[in-house]
Amino acid sequence: MNETSATGDDDFDRVLAITAEALFLANLLLLPGISFLIIIWLRWRYNPQAGALARCHIAQTFFVSLWGGLLLVIFSLGFIALAGLHSQWTWVVVIIYFTCxxxxxxxxxxxxxxxxxxxxxxxxxxxxxxCR
Incomplete structure (x- = not known):
């Protein structure tokens, strides 16, 4: 009976890990913002009871989403502040930075x-x- 429950826990952790990573990709490609809110909910709801695998993937997707968004906003605003909103080079640099x-x-x-x-x-x- 313990083997079954351990396997079930492993499967649940794997599903949570896959869900977190899929939501990270959805946040970048399909539903920005909405997917991030779901990642926040996953972290709040399942992080305390999840296994190490799920906690690792949930933490990664949460913090990388935060850092990615923060860096994008800071650098884009920095480029705009340095060269001005109407400079063509501002938009070239912002688009290249965003794309990369x-x-x-x-x-x-x-x-x-x-x-x-x-x-x-x-x-x-x-x-x-x-990951801990």
Missing amino acids: IHSTLVLLGVFGLARAIAGQEYVYPLIGVR
Whole structure:
């Protein structure tokens, strides 16, 4: 009986990890904001009772979403403040920056999703948090 419940817990953790990573990708590609709110809800609702795998993926997607959004806003506003809103170069730099950072986060999100499907932890480079 314990083996069944342990397997069930592992499956639930894997489903939570996959859900968190899928929501991270949805936040970047499909439903920005709404998906992030669901990640916040997942963190609030399941983090205390989740296993290490699910906690790791939920924490990664939450904090990387925060950092990604914050960096995007800060750098975009910085470029606009330096060169002005009406400069063509401002928009060239902002679009290039957005494209590079956004596509990198999507690629890392796909890696995170693949690791969640495999039942493995994943830490996003540079802005990810350590899994406990």
